[in-house]
Amino acid sequence: MADPKEPEKGGVELGTPNAAPSTGTMSTQRLRSEDYNDYSSTDVTPEGSPPGGMNGFAHPESYQRFGETNGTTWYQTLIHLLKGNIGTGLLGLPLAVKNAGILLGPVSLLVMGVVAVHCMGILVKCAHHFCHRFQKQFVDYGGAVVYGLESTPSAWLRRHAIWGRRVVGLFLIITQLGFCCVYFVFLADNLKQVISAANGTTNDCNSNRTVAMTPTMDSRLFMLSILPFVVLLTFIQNLKVLSVFSMLANVAMLGSLIVIYQYIVRDIPDPSDLPLAAAWKTYPLFFGTAIFAFEGIGVVLPLENKMKKPQQFPVILYVGMTIVTILYISLSVLGYLRFGADIQASITLNLPNCWLYQAVKLLFSFGIFFTYAVQFYVPAEIIIPPLVARVSERWGWLVNLLLRVALVGVTCVLAILIPRLDIVISLVGSVSSSALALIFPPLLEIATYYAEGMHPLVIAKDVAISLFGFVGFVVGTYEALVELAAPAATIVNTTSAVVQ
Numbered sequence: 001m002a003d004p005k006e007p008e009k010g011g012v013e014l015g016t017p018n019a020a021p022s023t024g025t026m027s028t029q030r031l032r033s034e035d036y037n038d039y040s041s042t043d044v045t046p047e048g049s050p051p052g053g054m055n056g057f058a059h060p061e062s063y064q065r066f067g068e069t070n071g072t073t074w075y076q077t078l079i080h081l082l083k084g085n086i087g088t089g090l091l092g093l094p095l096a097v098k099n100a101g102i103l104l105g106p107v108s109l110l111v112m113g114v115v116a117v118h119c120m121g122i123l124v125k126c127a128h129h130f131c132h133r134f135q136k137q138f139v140d141y142g143g144a145v146v147y148g149l150e151s152t153p154s155a156w157l158r159r160h161a162i163w164g165r166r167v168v169g170l171f172l173i174i175t176q177l178g179f180c181c182v183y184f185v186f187l188a189d190n191l192k193q194v195i196s197a198a199n200g201t202t203n204d205c206n207s208n209r210t211v212a213m214t215p216t217m218d219s220r221l222f223m224l225s226i227l228p229f230v231v232l233l234t235f236i237q238n239l240k241v242l243s244v245f246s247m248l249a250n251v252a253m254l255g256s257l258i259v260i261y262q263y264i265v266r267d268i269p270d271p272s273d274l275p276l277a278a279a280w281k282t283y284p285l286f287f288g289t290a291i292f293a294f295e296g297i298g299v300v301l302p303l304e305n306k307m308k309k310p311q312q313f314p315v316i317l318y319v320g321m322t323i324v325t326i327l328y329i330s331l332s333v334l335g336y337l338r339f340g341a342d343i344q345a346s347i348t349l350n351l352p353n354c355w356l357y358q359a360v361k362l363l364f365s366f367g368i369f370f371t372y373a374v375q376f377y378v379p380a381e382i383i384i385p386p387l388v389a390r391v392s393e394r395w396g397w398l399v400n401l402l403l404r405v406a407l408v409g410v411t412c413v414l415a416i417l418i419p420r421l422d423i424v425i426s427l428v429g430s431v432s433s434s435a436l437a438l439i440f441p442p443l444l445e446i447a448t449y450y451a452e453g454m455h456p457l458v459i460a461k462d463v464a465i466s467l468f469g470f471v472g473f474v475v476g477t478y479e480a481l482v483e484l485a486a487p488a489a490t491i492v493n494t495t496s497a498v499v500q
Contacts, residue, residue, distance in 0.1 A: 071308035081320040088186050089293030091346040092425045094335030096289035101277035106329045113325035116294040119441035126448045142168040148447035171432045173379040178428030183372045184415035188222035190361045197353040220416045227412045233373050234404050249367035256364045264338040271337050284479040285426045287472040292429030297437045345421035423484050430476030438469025
């Protein structure tokens, strides 16, 4: 049985303080000091993190973090929380609402938002509990699962507790690389549409005319064209170098969203023809896309870890996720109302072919391009250092770069094999996001507190959430694969659709 006080050997403790860099590995001190989406750790004071019982977060006044005087403020944490939850998934939600219905869709989004935030709170609560119990400075997602399994009455689960970290790590890798696949498809679709409509692009953004698209190369060739630039981007391993580009990308994406909103609120047609609830066969596709968009549970622990006053984090979490949920519901409903049955996999593909909205597509693509490096950082940090450590220091740098090329190539190949943006998003959401966001946290709460006594209603609630996530995982994955295997003739080419 693994010692719960020791991290798994050979694993990557992204948030370990005072860890000395070893040959072939990145300095963990650099990881802690840079602005990146650490999906793994939280630092707490061993003496100051009471279990918190079954009533949610530990008491704020009794919780202090260990030695982070230069931590982030509540405002900075809120911005990072919003950044970690807003991406390509947001742009795909209007199509998701089409797959659920104009009434069932937003109601389902609201319910999933409440459940997702509740699961985030469960993860933080369990992390605090184990920090206090084992006198540790931090507990990451995988570590919390290990400790939870160590706390169960089952001897078999205790003996195999170390697999908790490995399973969480596997799903983190799948999720992050899945994001990267989505980015390839998103970039290719938007660039292809901009280039194919270049000859018909005008300054008139009010006309609803159909633009004749210029024949251009297949979207798969666009992905291959983008590949060298993405590879070069991932060679930048110090994310501080990317901080300026990241800031510009955030500004570009925010500006793009504002322009998109001002367009879709105008001239909304009569919605009476839109179904209140779509066919149940398409609802699993909605589930996959929605949980993909809400999969921000990975950023919760590191954001709380970096705060000056982590006792403020519960309020920030609820305020931030309320903003995110309102944004998701409003854009998805307005987008579906505006474009109806013609809504495409990304709402940017429905924008008119005038220079203003073509610029919006390019600006959002600019932001997604640099976001790739941030999302790629986590799986690279899990996979590459242990492999690099097996070779001599002389060849370590070359192996590091070759592995990065290979991983980026894998995401590109997968995107080429699944070139439909809506299916990629739904598949990634169903396969991995549902596990990390819905299945694991409730089970972790049961494992953590069952031996200490839990109310039957709490157990029933956790089991219900996990079963909901598991059903979504199975059915959503199945329907996404069925759609993927559909004959090519039934697949609508999104770039040739009429622009409203």
